[in-house]
Structure formats: structure tokens, C-alpha cells
Amino acid sequence: MPFLTxxxxxxxxxxxxxxxxxxxxxxxxxxxxxxxxxFPTDLASIPRPLRLLYPVHGAHTRAAVIHDYLYHTKEIDDDPITRKEADQIFYEAMRWLGVRWSKAKTIYFAVRIGGWASW
Structure with a gap:
């Protein structure tokens, strides 16, 4: 399992x-x-009106913390990463956690569209 803790x-x-x-x-x-x-996190940065469909807490929570950290550091093990790479790791981690393909893709596309503001 990719999450070791x-x-x-x-x-x-x-x-x-x-x-x-x-x-x-x-x-x-x-x-x-x-x-x-x-490390401070807001878990999943989901706008309040959408939280009924996509809650802040859920199967994706650990992936969201990893994503927050990658956006904060912009690197893995001192190697720079792109925003797209951070978003792809978020998607990958959600899938490992069992998040449905359709939900993981929706969240992935949402961060691809709106994540630039936090990068």
C-alpha cells in the first residue's frame, strides 16, 4: 500500500x-x-456549496493532505515538481485509497482548473 503511515x-x-x-x-x-x-492543512479545498457532493473529509482525505504539502513545497525529496505532477500524484493517491474513478477524475479536473491560485 502506498500510504506507509x-x-x-x-x-x-x-x-x-x-x-x-x-x-x-x-x-x-x-x-x-x-x-x-x-504541517497545517485544510484537507480538501472544496468550496462550501459543493461540500454536500464532495465533503472535506472522506476517502480522499489522506490524498488531499499529500496534495496540500506538494503545493506548499513544490518538490519531492529536494527535486522540483510541477503543479501538474502534484495534481497527478493527488489523483493517483485517491485511486489507491479507493476513491471512485469518476469522483477522483472530477476532483482532479477541479484542481487542474482552479489550483493555479494556490500554486
């Missing part, structure tokens, strides 16, 4: 959460993404 969070300010421990994900290419403890 479980997600442990605590609530923080507003819609933010903080990691209590490392979250480690191994990509399909064999790279390790290691999110450190205390």
Missing part, C-alpha cells in the same frame, strides 16, 4: 488541521512524500 490530525484555526505525526506516501514512481508533524 496513518493520518493523525488535530483541529487548528478555523477550517485548518495540523498533523500529529508524519504522513508518508510512496508514489507510483517510488518517490516518498513525507509530510512532517504540525
Amino acid at each position: 496513518e493520518l493523525k490530525l488535530r483541529p487548528s484555526d478555523g477550517d485548518k488541521w495540523r498533523l500529529l505525526d508524519h504522513l508518508v506516501y510512496e508514489t507510483n514512481d517510488g518517490d516518498l512524500v513525507v509530510v512532517p508533524p504540525s
Whole structure:
């Protein structure tokens, strides 16, 4: 399984959460993404009106934290990555977590369209 650790969070300010421990994900290419403890995340950045269809919490949550971290660092293991690569890893991680193909693709296209503002 590509996720080598479980997600442990605590609530923080507003819609933010903080990691209590490392979250480690191994990509399909064999790279390790290691999110450190205390990293702040909003989980999935889903606009409020869409949260009934796509909640912030769900099967995609661990993938969303990895995605937030990749957007924050713009690198894996000191190697720069593109926004598209970060979005593709998000999609890949969602699929590993069992998110339906159609839902994962919808979320992927949403971050491809709107993610530039956070990159």
C-alpha cells in the first residue's frame, strides 16, 4: 500500500488541521512524500456549496493532505515538481485509497482548473 503511515490530525484555526505525526506516501514512481508533524492543512479545498457532493473529509482525505504539502513545497525529496505532477500524484493517491474513478477524475479536473491560485 502506498500510504506507509496513518493520518493523525488535530483541529487548528478555523477550517485548518495540523498533523500529529508524519504522513508518508510512496508514489507510483517510488518517490516518498513525507509530510512532517504540525504541517497545517485544510484537507480538501472544496468550496462550501459543493461540500454536500464532495465533503472535506472522506476517502480522499489522506490524498488531499499529500496534495496540500506538494503545493506548499513544490518538490519531492529536494527535486522540483510541477503543479501538474502534484495534481497527478493527488489523483493517483485517491485511486489507491479507493476513491471512485469518476469522483477522483472530477476532483482532479477541479484542481487542474482552479489550483493555479494556490500554486
